[in-house]
Amino acid sequence: MRRLLYFVIILGLLMGTSWFAVPRRYNTAYPKTMAGPEFDPYVRLNVRTDMHDLQPPLVFMGDSILYDGVDLEQFNQFTGIQAYEVVFAGSASALWYLILKNGLLASDYKPPVLVILFRDTMITTPDYRVNGRYYRMLDEFATDEDTLALQLAYINSMSPIEQFADRFFPLYGQRLDLRDSLEYRMKNTLPAAMGCGEFCVESAMDEVFPQVVNLALLNQALGSADDYLYETRNLDFKSRVDESFLPEIIRLCHENGVELVLVRAKVLRFQPPYSEPPALKAYVADLQDYLEDNDVPFLDYSYHPDFGFADYKDIIHMNEAGGAKFTAILAEDLMPFITAGVK
């Protein structure tokens, strides 16, 4: 009984101390007015200035699939235009929304055509890739006034208990910072004492871990990392669309005279086709109807017969040959939009 009593008292003391110490350490105030992480007021300006300086007639936006799947130089050669790409590996709909709102559309030049490359349910899964290091990426393009992004990407997926804990308990609300700080010490203290500082440790990590990885395992890891996109909840388009960034992305594009084109890339997760869940097919059908109702062109390459295992380096990313083939097909299919945009 005494053990429990001491536990409760010490835990209370620790929680109490954290209430003062943590907000002071991270310069925040508790209780927070809103659950979820806090974005700082600063926004990365490179996209905005590039729009102003380069004035591209077409902008691509996406994650590593775009990086590997579209060869910009080849695309420009084929179409005769100077397209621009906003590629962030690991990015998803939350970041695309923020880049569109605070980058592309915040410039005095608005690109006539915006092409977003996505896979499966990414475009209506607002809380996909928003935690951990992804939060840092989001923060670079978000201002402290982006409450909608916070709501859709974080708060909607939190239970009331989590929201309460996030607002009132600094230990929980600042856990990402606290964890980073603990891990930084674990990772760097001893090597630094031995003459290998932070840069030395990071370089060693970068040298060792991107070595050749086992393809089958990489595919397995990529598959598991993406499992969230294929959960029942996320495959239900009708219930997800209104709480996703898609309606806002469409609205912003329409209001600013930007022709939005959504491109669904082919991935090999469900090859052979027998393993594709019927819910995914239903999802795509609903997405197609929705985009049609909102006058958004939709190019779906997920069943394109010309792409197979030989065109991919893993189940998601195309290899060089696949990328070249895809770029040529995409350029041809985007020509009508480019022509209309140039006019």
Added chain:
Amino acid sequence: MSFTDLQFLAFFAIVLAVYWAFRKKTFQNIVLLVASYVFYGWVHPWYCLLLAAGTVLDYFLVLGMNRFTQQKRIFLAASLLANIGLLAAFKYVAPFSRGVAFFFYQVGLDTQLQMFNVLLPVGISFYTFKRLSYIFDVYRGTYPVERTFTSFALFVAFLPQVVAGPIERAGKLLPQINQPRRWDWARVQNAWPLLVMGFLKKIVIADNVAVIVNKVYLLEEPSKLLLLVGSLGFTLQILADFSAYTDLSRGFAYLLGFDTSENFHNPYLSLSPSEFWTRWHITLSNWLRDYIFFPLRRTLLRHNRQPGLVWNWLLPPLVTMLVSGFWHGSGWTFMLWGLFHGLLIAIYNRVGVGAGWRPKRWWQVSAAWLVMFLFTVFSWTIFRSNSLAWLGNVIFHAPLSTSPADWTVALVSVVMIACYAAPLVIKLFLDRYGRRAPLLEGAFYALAVVLTIIYTNSASNDFIYFQF
């Protein structure tokens, strides 16, 4: 729904309130049975059908066994066939069939067979072995037939154990199911440290060490140094992960008024493989010992009364551990892992080093511990390997180290693994020497809660043992 999900905790709180609102054990059992099935079928409701069908079948087969004593072998055979058949079908045939279908697809034939895409129901290995132990016990006459269907069904689907054990024996759990239970604060005393440790082990230790381990094992050809570091990490990860589940399971069971089996007892302090298996996954080890090892050894000795004969000392551990490997998965690495442990037990036993062996001098103890620990780490290397070819390549072809960066990464990883292991080491000392220092214990658990809060993710990885 996993034990560390907030969703589960809310679900369990509701179950607990409803459960203790009833005073009669019959109603309590019904509430718990329904809750167990809701929990088990939360993601895939069809899992419940599988669980229920097996339970009904075994219930009637055991009744038949009891009634028609002359034909009880037939009932036993039917039950064995059904249970092992189902386990084999889901665990071994389905992955094999998927491989076949994939092969057909690659050569241009789309088989379109949905049956190939069947998921392995979680916990099937655990509840199948649980049912089998009951059937064996009734067959041998060491446990009476359970006539109340809800009691038997609850024994099989018991909420804290249905997904990943422990593989509780009927003799321990069924009498508790059939006894009246009253709320008792003393049970909370037993439950809370287990719950705190369970969350700490899973959320802080296992999930974070897994990041290091996965990075190493994802490489096509890591250096031997990195493999050693990755294996050390996995040695910690699998203990933290699996014992976390057991701690949480036992903690939740205490809150429901049940005392369930301990599954881990400092396994890495073992001096011999036999001792290791009395400390690691204790309920599975006991199952294998009682239903495979002893019967097999008895049979061999009956046919040939020379204990020194090679088959008499080699076969029982070898077969038992091969079954253990087979139970863990369908890959060849699991078979080799089982074979390695079987050989180790046989050789140690042959030279007179059994579970109770304890050398007198401290340096002998240290040396024996170090040798056994290295064997354990190596066995986990086999277990975690991606394939036998991968393991062979790393052991026989990979260099010791590829560059100075390798050493830096190894150093960083070892420090991080040591930091994550520290709470378990502190807990070990507290268990040994801190019983009379409640203040220290209270402080340790309070810090554990703080760390767990800091490390709470939006989504936690599944417990490793779910896949068995």
